[in-house]
Amino acid sequence: MRRVFFGLEIPAEIKDRLLQVRAEVTGASWQSVEQMHLTLLFLGNIEEALLLAAREAARDISLAAFELNIVGLGCFGQPRAPKHLWAGVESEAPVIGLHSAIKNQVERLGIQTERRTFRPHLTLARFNRQPDSVEHLLTEYRETMFGSFQVDEFVLFESQPGPVGSVYRVLERYSL
Template identity: 50%
Template sequence: MPRVFFGVEIPSEVKKRLLALKTPINGARWQSRNQLHMTLVFIGSVKDEDLDTLSYVASLVSMPAFEVEVTGLGAFGRPEHPRNLWAGVSPEAPVAELYGQLSAQVAAAGFETEHRGFRPHITVSRFRKQAASIVSLLEEHGQDRFGVLPVTEFVLFGSAPGAGGSVYTVIERFPLQPPLDETDQPDQI
């Protein structure tokens, strides 16, 4: 049974800036270029026949494309003993709307989703239990700007274990609507 989740791919230039953060920190497992993404809805293991249902419900999401800036760093867990180092996005509202629509469709189709609060982020590193502090890293780079992330689509990813951590593959892409260009406003009567 494949493990799957919905997410957003990250542009190469943003990945390059995030990967430049990699420093020797005891217990850190830095994400590779191919692992960097923004998770929207994690599903977990599903039967092969459920992939069609997930594709269908994802196709029901309807919202315009948008841009966010990848900016700032934070940690899940205390910075002295972190579980994850992440980069944030701003503004969070359009990502939260996309998450809300998608998670509602997935739940309505009968799939279990995570019940913890949604915080849009890109995981940069995961840490083992005895990880060293990242306080100085957060002080030095906590306000950094890593670039613009155009969100024109979201993706159904497959996840499989690999020698260097999880390996993600794109199963299907779901385009968002083109943003309404101010020059394309409907005629006023």
């Protein structure tokens, strides 16, 4: 069994801008620069045979490259007691289209995927303990443009436990 997901890599210069958001917020576990990505579809722990089939199926996806803007901050949960702090994306339609194409391909293989609505975002922090409010961050960075980049590929990542959080390893790249 391997823990895998499809996602987008984020250019280094955008990651550097996102790192500037870090603040002293009680309860925040901040993503490292190596962990920053945009998850397209989480598959979870799957058997090797299904993983090979999913890799093959993803090669059949044929979509156009697109421009993606990383803009503003938001949170899951209430700003006074957040569960996740994230950076948003503009031009959601092509990201949602790519998510749907991958999801359709892997579900035909019998792989179960999440049923909740896909909301493209980049997780910046998770909150485990009683967190401080992030209202000040949401206000300060509400419309900040962190950067824009051409999405011309998506990636299959393997997630492995590490000493200070998950380590993501690229298994395969797929051109758009």
